[in-house]
Amino acid sequence: MNTTQVTAALYQLQQLDLEIDRLAAEKQSVANSLQGSPTLRRLRTEHKTAQQQQVAGEQSQKEAEWTLDEYNQRLAAQERRLYSGSIVNAKELQALQQETQTLRAQQSRQEERLLEVIDIVEALTEATRHKEVALKEADEQWKQEYVVLQARQSQIEGQWQELQTKRQEITADLDATLLKRYDTMRRSMQGRAVSKVEQNSCQWCRVILTPSEMQQVRISVKLQTCSNCGRILYYER
Numbered sequence: 001m002n003t004t005q006v007t008a009a010l011y012q013l014q015q016l017d018l019e020i021d022r023l024a025a026e027k028q029s030v031a032n033s034l035q036g037s038p039t040l041r042r043l044r045t046e047h048k049t050a051q052q053q054q055v056a057g058e059q060s061q062k063e064a065e066w067t068l069d070e071y072n073q074r075l076a077a078q079e080r081r082l083y084s085g086s087i088v089n090a091k092e093l094q095a096l097q098q099e100t101q102t103l104r105a106q107q108s109r110q111e112e113r114l115l116e117v118i119d120i121v122e123a124l125t126e127a128t129r130h131k132e133v134a135l136k137e138a139d140e141q142w143k144q145e146y147v148v149l150q151a152r153q154s155q156i157e158g159q160w161q162e163l164q165t166k167r168q169e170i171t172a173d174l175d176a177t178l179l180k181r182y183d184t185m186r187r188s189m190q191g192r193a194v195s196k197v198e199q200n201s202c203q204w205c206r207v208i209l210t211p212s213e214m215q216q217v218r219i220s221v222k223l224q225t226c227s228n229c230g231r232i233l234y235y236e237r
């Protein structure tokens with residue numbers, strides 16, 4: 001291999017490596033996405049919370065109903081006593097009437113309380129239903145996304161193998177020391193160790209090459225680097 005062929009191979013390798021980098025990033029992103037949908041996780045939590053609030057509301061409603069029942073029963077008993085005619089003592093009768101009145105007021109307040117609780121439970125039930133619908137939709141959407149992601153994952157795997165094979169083919173002909181230099185440069189130079197020379201300038205940093213530098217690049221006896229950015233110069237013929 002002459003220097004021109006070497007720089008051409010390095011440039012080709014770089015194009016391939018950039019593609020591999022892009023694919024690696026996508027591979028990682030797909031793997032992350034396959035871990036689960038954050039939206040779905042959030043909706044699950046929200047649905048669960050709504051359910052718990054609904055259950056707590058229903059419990060309060062039951063308790064309010066029991067309390068009201070108790071008032072109703074006590075009131076019915078009082079009234080039975082009151083109208084049975086068994087109480088003849090005026091003082092006792094007055095006391096019983098007073099008690100009945102108090103109990104009626106309590107019963108009425110409890111009825112109001114129960115209505116309020118029923119309203120709250122209705123709102124909570126509606127909220128749970130909304131969350132359930134949102135959750136179902138998100139779940140459906142996630143299932144579809146998952147299929148697409150899995151398909152993409154196996155596609156990436158195939159492309160990955162292909163690129164690795166191509167890479168091996170290119171690197172097999174290149175000198176190990178040069179490859180090491182290329183890899184090191186790529187790491188410290190934003191993935192670009194090689195820069196094309198176009199219109200007498202380094203394509204990466206746009207510095208214009210001097211006539212003698214252009215001459216060197218053209219005759220290509222040994223590897224030339226850009227005097228400004230330090231990248232290996234590749235002159236396409």
Ligand SMILES: [Zn+2]
Pocket residue numbers: 195202203204205206207226227228229230231
């Ligand atoms: Zn440069």
